Amino acid sequence: MLEIRNVTKSYGRLTAVNNVSFTVRPHEVCGYLGPNGSGKSTTIKIITGMLEPTAGTVLYRGQDIREDLIAYKSLLGYVPEEPHLYSYLTGWEYLQLVGELRCLPSEALERKIGRMLSLFLLEDYKYAPISSYSKGMKQKILIAAALVHNPEILILDEPISGLDITAGLVFRELVSRLAGEGKIILCSSHELSLVENVCSDVVILHRGRVVGRGSIEELRQLRNQPSLEAVFSDLVASDNIESVARQMFELVMET
Amino acid sequence: MTFQAEKGQFVRLTRNFFTRFFENDLLSPQADFHATLSQALGLLATPGLFVPLLLLPLLMMDAEAARSWNIKLIFVFFSMLVMGVLSILEWDALMLDHRDQTILMPLPVRPRTIFAAKFAALAVFLVIFSVDVNAGSILLLPPLETQGNMGGLANLARFTVAHAAGTIGASGFTFLLIVSVQGILINTFPPKWFRRISTGIQVISVLGMLAVLFFFPAILEEMPRWKSEGAAMARFFPPMWFVGVSEVLEGTADPAFRSLARIGLCGLGLASASSVAAYAVAYGRYTRASLEGAVDASGATSRGRGMALGALIRGLLRNPLERAVCRFSLQTMLRSPKHRLLLAAYTGTGLALVLEESVALALQSGQAWKPAQEVVMLSLPLVISFFLLSGMRFIFNIPSELSANWIFQVTERREQTDYLAGARASMMLLVVAPVAAVVVIVYGFLFDLETALIHAAYCSLLSLLLVEALVWRLEKLPFTCSYVPGRIPVVMLLTAYWVAFLFYTHVMAFLEHEMLRSRPATVICISVLLSAWCGLRAYRRRAHVKNAAFVFHEEPEPVVCTLNLGG
Numbered sequence: 020m021l022e023i024r025n026v027t028k029s030y031g032r033l034t035a036v037n038n039v040s041f042t043v044r045p046h047e048v049c050g051y052l053g054p055n056g057s058g059k060s061t062t063i064k065i066i067t068g069m070l071e072p073t074a075g076t077v078l079y080r081g082q083d084i085r086e087d088l089i090a091y092k093s094l095l096g097y098v099p100e101e102p103h104l105y106s107y108l109t110g111w112e113y114l115q116l117v118g119e120l121r122c123l124p125s126e127a128l129e130r131k132i133g134r135m136l137s138l139f140l141l142e143d144y145k146y147a148p149i150s151s152y153s154k155g156m157k158q159k160i161l162i163a164a165a166l167v168h169n170p171e172i173l174i175l176d177e178p179i180s181g182l183d184i185t186a187g188l189v190f191r192e193l194v195s196r197l198a199g200e201g202k203i204i205l206c207s208s209h210e211l212s213l214v215e216n217v218c219s220d221v222v223i224l225h226r227g228r229v230v231g232r233g234s235i236e237e238l239r240q241l242r243n244q245p246s247l248e249a250v251f252s253d254l255v256a257s258d259n260i261e262s263v264a265r266q267m268f269e270l271v272m273e274t
Numbered sequence: 275m276t277f278q279a280e281k282g283q284f285v286r287l288t289r290n291f292f293t294r295f296f297e298n299d300l301l302s303p304q305a306d307f308h309a310t311l312s313q314a315l316g317l318l319a320t321p322g323l324f325v326p327l328l329l330l331p332l333l334m335m336d337a338e339a340a341r342s343w344n345i346k347l348i349f350v351f352f353s354m355l356v357m358g359v360l361s362i363l364e365w366d367a368l369m370l371d372h373r374d375q376t377i378l379m380p381l382p383v384r385p386r387t388i389f390a391a392k393f394a395a396l397a398v399f400l401v402i403f404s405v406d407v408n409a410g411s412i413l414l415l416p417p418l419e420t421q422g423n424m425g426g427l428a429n430l431a432r433f434t435v436a437h438a439a440g441t442i443g444a445s446g447f448t449f450l451l452i453v454s455v456q457g458i459l460i461n462t463f464p465p466k467w468f469r470r471i472s473t474g475i476q477v478i479s480v481l482g483m484l485a486v487l488f489f490f491p492a493i494l495e496e497m498p499r500w501k502s503e504g505a506a507m508a509r510f511f512p513p514m515w516f517v518g519v520s521e522v523l524e525g526t527a528d529p530a531f532r533s534l535a536r537i538g539l540c541g542l543g544l545a546s547a548s549s550v551a552a553y554a555v556a557y558g559r560y561t562r563a564s565l566e567g568a569v570d571a572s573g574a575t576s577r578g579r580g581m582a583l584g585a586l587i588r589g590l591l592r593n594p595l596e597r598a599v600c601r602f603s604l605q606t607m608l609r610s611p612k613h614r615l616l617l618a619a620y621t622g623t624g625l626a627l628v629l630e631e632s633v634a635l636a637l638q639s640g641q642a643w644k645p646a647q648e649v650v651m652l653s654l655p656l657v658i659s660f661f662l663l664s665g666m667r668f669i670f671n672i673p674s675e676l677s678a679n680w681i682f683q684v685t686e687r688r689e690q691t692d693y694l695a696g697a698r699a700s701m702m703l704l705v706v707a708p709v710a711a712v713v714v715i716v717y718g719f720l721f722d723l724e725t726a727l728i729h730a731a732y733c734s735l736l737s738l739l740l741v742e743a744l745v746w747r748l749e750k751l752p753f754t755c756s757y758v759p760g761r762i763p764v765v766m767l768l769t770a771y772w773v774a775f776l777f778y779t780h781v782m783a784f785l786e787h788e789m790l791r792s793r794p795a796t797v798i799c800i801s802v803l804l805s806a807w808c809g810l811r812a813y814r815r816r817a818h819v820k821n822a823a824f825v826f827h828e829e830p831e832p833v834v835c836t837l838n839l840g841g
Contacts, residue, residue: 068683092686095684097680103677103678103680107605109580112605120595120598123594125594
């Protein structure tokens with residue numbers, strides 16, 4: 020079980036994440052939602068151990084991850100929000116680098132990389148530098164890098180950004196299967212269809228605070244809304260959406 | 275679109291393109307534009323001020339020396355060298371890149387406005403830096419030339435104009451030549467080939483300029499004789515053309531200088547015309563190719579070379595972490611343009627020194643070598659390995675695509691020694707092993723196989739000790755940590771480098787020379803070096819602190835340093 024307990028992260032006077040708590044259990048895919056700038060990516064960086072919280076702890080199996088961060092990182096697979104990759108490496112070389120950094124045996128690693136690239140339809144591009152890849156192709160490399168060592172915990176930040184429809188559907192199915200195998204999965208996304216189809220629980224963050232938590236059904240009933248999209252709007256929209264759109268429209272039409 | 279609107283776009287774009295010249299992480303990573311511009315201008319202007327000040331006592335005592343063309347040759351040469359290095363560093367910014375085009379193409383800006391703005395930015399860059407590089411000598415040299423009131427203010431003005439024309443003309447010629455070479459390459463080769471050739475041209479240019487720099491004292495000494503004999507070296511050494519321009523404007527009657535000035539003016543005219551023509555034609559071609567994604571700024575890889583490197587590393591290194599860091603280090607140094615260029619600069623410095631010494635030794639051929647010359651001969655591979663290894667150690671500090679270093683952070687493991695072993699292995703594979711192989715071949719040819727093998731073993735062991743020393747306090751994984759320049763005072767660093775260089779090359783070569791006199795001494799010396807290396811490795815493994823985390827972000831020095839006197 021992965022438990023985020025009273026986590027706060029401040030940068031000077033700015034509090035990016037404020038007393039956030041939630042739990043992700045094995046067999047569960049937890050959706051992590053929030054508008055831009057709500058603190059999602061900061062929380063995710065804290066959960067991956069890349070950032071230290073100002074207060075609070077992240078517990079894995081009841082133990083603070085910072086007590087043995089390296090052991091925790093070896094169980095973690097992470098897809099970051101932006102496809103920051105070494106552009107002068109080829110897709111194959113990048114995955115080889117990640118596999119070796121994770122100390123995977125070389126023959127099994129090479130076999131796995133070959134199969135992964137083939138299943139992600141990147142076989143023809145495996146010797147091309149990543150700088151020549153499209154956004155979706157880079158995203159596939161990120162996903163493959165996160166999964167190459169069969170992690171126990173998967174942290175996904177906008178995982179289907181840039182993926183084509185087929186790859187997105189494959190990914191959705193893959194995440195469900197991995198959850199079925201007992202993996203702990205946290206998925207942050209603006210794609211509500213992905214969240215509705217894959218996530219069993221949802222945490223909604225707004226201005227650094229958790230404003231909603233529970234299963235999609237619970238949240239819908241609690242907020243008396245017909246869909247997750249409506250629940251989300253109800254919880255985080257500070258202004259009337261129609262009013263904002265009207266004002267934007269009027270601004271655009273100004274000569 | 276009105277003329278006024280187009281003019282506004284032109285001015286805005288020119289300013290934007292000019293600032294883009296300073297978005298070069300070789301010049302100053304992560305700094306703002308004004309700071310980078312001030313730093314660059316200050317850095318480039320300093321030698322121009324420093325050299326005349328250094329020569330001041332001499333020139334104040336001897337007005338004739340100040341008026342001599344040899345002094346002008348120093349400044350003209352320096353002007354061309356600095357502008358050459360600067361243009362090579364800005365090679366990728368000379369044309370519109372993919373980012374510029376992605377932003378500008380959807381906007382209602384005429385292509386001719388974009389082209390004119392880019393060209394104007396290049397012109398502004400040329401003018402500002404030509405003046406900056408030469409300002410020191412333009413301001414200081416003419417007053418020294420006219421000391422003793424040689425014709426008063428009128429002559430001072432004439433000498434100033436003449437010196438400015440010579441030095442700025444030389445800078446302009448260099449810049450325009452490089453622009454036209456780039457234009458010709460773009461027009462001649464397919465876009466992907468252009469990218470590969472570009473990197474080669476940049477590396478060769480840096481190597482060439484450094485080699486000429488090291489030979490310049492000898493050239494300066496020989497030039498009066500070459501000039502009086504009408505030798506080709508005087509006629510085809512471009513700085514002499516612009517010395518000719520300066521001398522003619524000062525009113526010389528020397529026909530040799532008149533001829534050189536004519537060549538200089540023709541060269542400048544030709545470089546201007548060819549740069550404008552080649553740039554204009556290349557611009558369209560490059561723009562199209564860049565939009566189509568055919569010009570790839572980095573990572574032109576060769577499948578065969580990559581696989582060969584992979585197989586070699588897999589065969590030699592058993593530990594996956596060691597393999598990962600070694601492979602990543604080699605891939606970065608061989609593929610990342612900025613790292614490759616930096617490595618070329620270090621290699622060029624080493625090669626230039628070796629070349630200079632080799633020429634001096636070659637001139638002695640036919641005569642028996644003196645012991646001092648034998649020592650120099652033995653020191654040559656050490657010179658190369660010193661520059662390459664210390665260069666690699668410096669380049670390890672320069673990050674490559676810093677935002678991508680998250681992968682090293684999330685995969686970090688405890689075995690820090692294995693990561694560092696990978697860094698050491700990359701130094702051995704790229705420097706120690708190739709230098710040893712070349713030593714065996716060259717010294718085997720010059721002397722005999724036994725001497726060559728002993729020399730190779732001696733050089734390799736010294737290189738391995740140097741590798742250990744350089745990586746001893748490495749707290750960062752190569753290329754993964756942000757870099758804050760200027761943490762160690764430059765004077766201290768240069769002094770340390772100079773002392774280490776002299777000890778590593780000359781002192782150790784002298785020891786080897788003595789060692790080679792007797793077989794027991796050779797055995798003892800090699801055994802001592804081998805034991806020292808093994809001892810250092812064993813000590814390092816024992817002394818290394820487990821669980822010490824690598825640094826991935828280096829904090830800059832605080833603006834205000836407190837003394838921490840509070841309780």
